Amino acid sequence: MQRSFSLVFLSAFLYFVLGFEPTTGVTLILDTHLNNIPSHPQQHSPLAHETEKTLMDSLHAIRERRLDAALDGIETLIGTHPEFRLAQLIYGDLLLSKSQLITSIGNWPNAPRDKILGLREEARQRVKHYLHRPYSILNNRHRNAQELDTLPGYLIRVGKNLGQAVIMDIGQSRFYAFENHGAGIRLRGSYYASVGKNGFPKQSEGDQKTPIGVYLTVGSIPSDKLPDRYGVAAFPVNYPNEWDSRFGRTGHGIWIHGVPSNTYSRPPFSSDGCIAIANEDLLSMKDILAVPNTPVIIAEHVPWIDRREITARHGQFETQFDRWCRDWESQNHSRYAKHYSKEFQNETKNRASWLQSKRNINAEKRHIRVEVSNLSILGYPGERNTLVVIFDQDYRSNNYNRRSRKRQYWRWERNKTREAEDNPKDGVWRIVYEGSF
Template sequence: MLKSFIKLFSGGLLLGCCLLPWNATADKTSIIPGNGLSAFSSNQAERLLVQSLLEINEGRLREALSIIDQLVKAVPNFRLAHMVRGDLLMAFAQQRTRIGQDNTAALTDFEDEARVRIERHLDSQHEGKLPDVLWRMAPDQRYAIVIETSKSRLYVYENRNNQPHYLVDYYITMGKNGSEKFVEGDKRTPIGVYTASKKLDRKLPDFYGEASYPLNYPNALDQKQGRKGHGIWLHGTPQNVYSRPPKASDGCVVLANADLRSLGPILQQGATPVIISNTLQWISVEEARKKQKSLDASLEQWRHDWETQNTEQYLAHYSKDFFSDSGNLENWSRNKRRIQAAKSKVQINLSNLSMFRYPNATKPMVQVTFDQDYRSNVLANRMKKQQYWIWENQRWQIIYEGSA
């Protein structure tokens, strides 16, 4: 039976493209009991889908059909589930045609979605570890979102005593033409460190699903690099579509409505960090602390040199490629030398500090955000500041500084 099934779907969705090479076996404990379908979550839906595909991989087609029947009953707009069910029914009928055979692009989309969903459930490399972009969360950042575009995955982390803890992850859709957004209309998803604002109040077409949360693309670094475009959101799917293929948006990050709904309490707080990376490396908590330690020291030395009005030492912390809203390093240095020539006594305190490694940068780079409390005999000022520190010449230096 299995040999004939492989022949029937050779090169197709279920066996030819993604399952057999992994030699995966079905996990009986992951089947969701039928009486639990009334309160169905997206992760339950995904587990049922993967369970069905793994049963197919082992040649247990009737078991696979029973599971997929549960799934389409609970989530009737899950197109990939209907695709799998249709292929199974044709296998039982011993037909030699496949759903989607006249639409190669659509079939490829289904294959891609099946592949990334299965890969996630066969991959345990992140367990007990952190994505290498999450170095440090500020006390006021209750949650952080990390997206890995190559795996079509969104991870949610909760801040517990300034330490990120994994909560949940979801399947996502990204831009039709991939990542690395550069120009308006290129249908790519940006890579970088962003913040999500609160839900848009205005009513949007059904295409955007139940809600939309704008990201602050382009950020300061994007603008410096000449990246264009706007309107990059986290949003949902139309009511008749459970999920879209991995690459199907105009550049936004798209989730199933149920997943977006579960993220609502997090995103509605506003200013939630959203880090989008092509690929993630997974490191231990100890490794993350070690990585931030040298930058902690550089940041504290920068603060000390500024507070003690050691102007030249202070300016040595800035890269030759530094930029800000007021200009380049030359303009910045001229202004600081003028201000500090008065030798005013100042006190500078930094608090509420976060550190996120900037993904896919040509050199190691970290976005640092903190609350800055500046006091002198003529001025008292408190502001939220953002810096980008880059590793060059065997030391950390500041390449950008501005208000956050």
């Protein structure tokens, strides 16, 4: 059957959702910042979820004025996912445009305005990632993961014992899952996700904001132990972490969880502070999130940099980290102390008390050996030039041996003039927090 659609609808859709600026009448031009977008979408990767792929194909068909194809795709989508509210909204507008002129997206007079605006924003965020994906795929030789030309700048090194890490890019409403396959870090999946309705960063109990920082998963909660609002599973993280506590941030119960059974996804800013992901997407990476101590990096914006630059960065830092280990073994207190910032503070000690404690302990040692394994180095979002370092430590001496997992925060600090001879660069990495867990 021949279908006819309103070009006014097409014009409005391109403007409100795809970001294309209509001119007078129905002639359309691209907004200036999209002029370099190719006429065809980026090739879908094998990791692209079929649900989002179908939605993006339909939106692209609208962009190309192939509205029959768009309607077919949306009909297929709501046939398999009738709870997908964004798809239902687009479907309704496509049908309505056949019988009347419409001038915006969500032409339902009785629909709550905030709901319509939330769905529009979800569409924008999905399309923005689709058109401006921050990476290219180098190869697909690995069945479940892809090697990329760039990586998030926060993933400096992921230890083999951790094996995986996830990153939430709030500005893009995007949740990335990565795996360490020995030869390097690869992308496991990319998913649309929602965060706190009041944005970020979290500061206090009940502020309905999402924290910014580096966290670790601390377990999992199955669906039969959860209210429906949290979906098929929940994975709590250790907010507030030691850095949050240092700055007096309060609150609790920050989870990565699913969505209610009556919806497929939620608008970008709609949770009470947690990260909410479509149930089928959450289940697809359950094996990653269920592993205790999986790093969870939450950032306002995720910079993507060349893989070779990542390698250079961790090489530069590891030289300094190795020097800390050797200076500790040397029992030269002055050299060891230089690695600790004047702003060092952990749960029980400041710099002076920490160093005095180490001096007292080392006075009883004839020798010290420190071996480090499973080293992970992660950039800390929201903190300039700050790294979180997680590692297994094997400490041995003549009268005490201990294996432990440690976490340190290192910060790049400017050199003073008298240090310039020893450190010709304009700064040095120093420890501002150290503790075991």
